[in-house]
Amino acid sequence: xxxxxxxxxxxxxxxxxxxxxxxxxxxxxxxxxxxxxxxxxxxxxxxxxxxxxxxxxxxxxxxxxxxxxxxxxxxxxxxxxxxxxxxxxxxxxxxxxxxxxxxxxxxxxxxxxxxxxxxxxxxxxxxxxxxxxxxxxxxxxxxxxxxxxxxxxxxxxxxxxxxxxxxxxxxxxxxxxxxxxxxxxxxxxxxxxxxxxxxxxxxxxxxxxxxxxxxxxxxxxxxxxxxxxxxxxxxxxxxxxxxxxxxxxxxxxxxxxxxxxxxxxxxxxxxxxxxxxxxxxxxxxxxxxxxx
Numbered sequence: 001x002x003x004x005x006x007x008x009x010x011x012x013x014x015x016x017x018x019x020x021x022x023x024x025x026x027x028x029x030x031x032x033x034x035x036x037x038x039x040x041x042x043x044x045x046x047x048x049x050x051x052x053x054x055x056x057x058x059x060x061x062x063x064x065x066x067x068x069x070x071x072x073x074x075x076x077x078x079x080x081x082x083x084x085x086x087x088x089x090x091x092x093x094x095x096x097x098x099x100x101x102x103x104x105x106x107x108x109x110x111x112x113x114x115x116x117x118x119x120x121x122x123x124x125x126x127x128x129x130x131x132x133x134x135x136x137x138x139x140x141x142x143x144x145x146x147x148x149x150x151x152x153x154x155x156x157x158x159x160x161x162x163x164x165x166x167x168x169x170x171x172x173x174x175x176x177x178x179x180x181x182x183x184x185x186x187x188x189x190x191x192x193x194x195x196x197x198x199x200x201x202x203x204x205x206x207x208x209x210x211x212x213x214x215x216x217x218x219x220x221x222x223x224x225x226x227x228x229x230x231x232x233x234x235x236x237x238x239x240x241x242x243x244x245x246x247x248x249x250x251x252x253x254x255x256x257x258x259x260x261x262x263x264x265x266x267x268x269x270x271x272x273x274x275x276x277x278x279x280x281x282x283x284x285x286x287x288x289x290x291x292x
Contacts, residue, residue: 058292258281
């Protein structure tokens with residue numbers, strides 16, 4: 001099953017005292033590059049999330065966004081630094097005794113001192129939090145994969161259509177080959193007659209030259225390999241595994257066989273067909289850049 005590297009998925013769900021929102025989106029990339037953004041307090045989940053994403057996709061630049069909101073009670077508490085407060089009070093007492101000042105320090109005064117109070121998140125059980133995040137993440141990733149599969153099927157149909165066109169072009173080139181050799185024989189014979197004039201020439205010599213040329217210009221091997229590559233292409237497209245890299249390599253081989261065929265045959269009709277085939281191969285190459 002062919003999958004696109006491009007996809008999007010989102011899931012928002014309330015579990016326990018929390019509301020989770022997990023969003024994943026991906027674009028093309030040569031390798032898997034996963035970037036996770038999540039609240040700092042849950043940073044311990046980052047590697048687990050990356051591992052989970054890796055079980056759904058093997059290639060692509062993937063961005064993951066996780067938000068967590070506590071919907072029952074407060075998720076923070078205010079903590080006072082008693083040691084720091086004691087140091088402040090000792091300093092005030094020292095100033096009072098040294099300079100004879102009234103030590104009128106109040107709670108209100110202390111509360112305004114730097115770093116006396118701090119906010120601390122209530123601690124949640126890491127394992128139970130991860131299980132809830134994983135539940136939401138799997139739904140989002142399932143939607144993400146469904147989108148990639150749907151787009152992958154469209155890519156597969158387009159590629160198969162273009163493979164059919166290339167196969168048709170190859171068949172036309174094969175049919176033109178005998179005509180090309182006959183044209184060459186006629187041109188060679190005409191040229192010899194122009195040079196020798198009325199003098200006689202050996203027709204067997206022309207046949208020998210044509211035979212030598214036929215050996216040099218024989219594209220049967222290239223067209224056979226081209227057909228084999230097309231069959232391999234179709235087989236890989238039907239397999240249920242990541243295929244992008246294999247298809248990219250086969251695309252290069254398709255292009256190689258078509259180029260060799262074009263360099264061997266200078267016939268105008270064949271040159272046009274070669275250009276058409278290369279145009280279809282280039283369209284296939286563009287589509288493969290989207291395949292996982």
